[in-house]
Amino acid sequence: MDHRESTVGQAGEDAVLTEVMEIVAPFNARRGAHLLLGPGADDAALLVPRPGSQLVLTTDTMSQDQDFRPCWWSGPEQLAAGAFEPPDEYPMEVGTKAAAQNLSDISAMGAQPTALLISLTLPRTMPLTWVADFYRGVVRACEQPGAQRCVIAGGDLGRGDVVSVTITAVGELAAGSAGLRRDAAAPGDTLAVCGPLGRAAAGLALLEESSGPEGGTAISPQQQELFTHHEELFGVCMRAQTRPAPPLEAGPAALAAGGRGGMDISDGLLRDAARLARASGVDIHLDDDVLAEEARTLEPVAAYLGRPPEQARHQALTWVMGGGEEYALLGTFPAGVVLPEGFRRIGEVREKADGVPRVVTGHVVSNVGWSSL
Ligand SMILES: Nc1ncnc2c1ncn2[C@@H]1O[C@H](COP(=O)(O)OP(=O)(O)OP(=O)(O)O)[C@@H](O)[C@H]1O
Ligand SMILES: Cc1ncc(C[n+]2csc(CCOP(=O)(O)O)c2C)c(N)n1
Ligand SMILES: [Mg+2]
Incomplete structure (x- = not known):
């Protein structure tokens, strides 16, 4: 059996990480001069901030049945043909949405995203291909205008009853800037x-x-x-x-x-x-x-x-x-x-x-x- 047809449980953590790196390594290589140590290289990533910048940090979790349902992508075609994405869109969409909501929080500070950390909790029965497609979805979100410098700096894999994704995003804001703030709206604005x-x-x-x-x-x-x-x-x-x-x-x-x-x-x-x-x-x-x-x-x-x-x-x-x-x-x-x-x-x-x-x-x-x- 081609290993890609196996589940993450059958493949094991190392094989899943190999699958992830096939997508992440070339992606980071294209844009990641500021990533000195990336996923798989060591205990943590090393990221060089632009001189004179402040770090901006945020994190967000998305869980199956709280934030999305697998049946949205594989359910029957009540909405007449054409409206539903094909079922294999599901993992890509989850990756895109999980990344997008974090990138959005960085942008909402007036900052530019520079790195993501991605923690993925999966049932053992998920297909190995699900993981690769999920990362393709993350890459898609990072290809949006405004995220050109964002790399995937690392993450974690774990087992759970349902899919859950936690992404932490890092961004940069010019030193001295107050950023776009919730506490700064003023009368007359x-x-x-x-x-x-x-x-x-x-x-x-x-x-x-x-x-x-x-x-x-x-x-x-x-x-x-x-x-x-x-x-x-x-x-x-x-x-x-x-x-x-x-x-x-x-x-x-x-x-x-x-x-x-x-x-x-x-x-x-x-x-x-x-x-x-x-x-x-x-x-x-x-x-x-x-x-x-x-x-x-x-x-x-x-x-x-x-x-x-x-x-x-x-x-x-x-x-x-x-x-x-x-x-x-x-x-x-x-x-x-x-x-x-x-x-x-x-x-x-x-x-x-x-x-x-x-x-x-x-x-x-x-x-x-x-x-x-
Ligand atoms: N478990 C937590 N521990 C510490 N701080 C938290 C925790 N959960 C939320 N916060 C903080 O509370 C604030 C609001 O968090 P929230 O997740 O609602 O962010 P948001 O931008 O309002 O919403 P969203 O996450 O949907 O973008 C943020 O500053 C966040 O860091
Ligand atoms: C199955 C399912 N049920 C409900 C919703 C609606 N929903 C989930 S999170 C959220 C706000 C942002 O969340 P957060 O503040 O955690 O980032 C909203 C409006 C959904 N997407 N999927
Ligand atoms: Mg927000």
């Missing part, structure tokens, strides 16, 4: 965002409501009609969920343009804007018309999922206001600053009106964002 809102949440609803471990239901003629007209949108939403591509250049660009407050939206606009407001001691007023307009584009997804028109509008707004995971970048810019390319105004920062920092909006949505516990 424009609140702007780079990247779409609500699509990953809409994609999650499509994936969760249209397929599932037990199968799912057949498509009605109305759904087929909506699918035919909006196939591209549905695909974009599902990919925003399974394979997010955060705007990694947006953080450094915001900082360079004079932006000061900022964070990425991982848990939803309302929840994350409230964090920004709290840390900065300000009120954040959202532009309800702009957000309602953005939500309108997602109404066909809600309609496809069976929501009647009024509910579809509300559902789409809930995705825009409460959905995270596609890692749009929220930034605040002093009045007079020209917003960098890709940013659009969605509100403003004001003095807090009554002692408690708040997000002010006229929209009432039932879901205020994601809590991981």
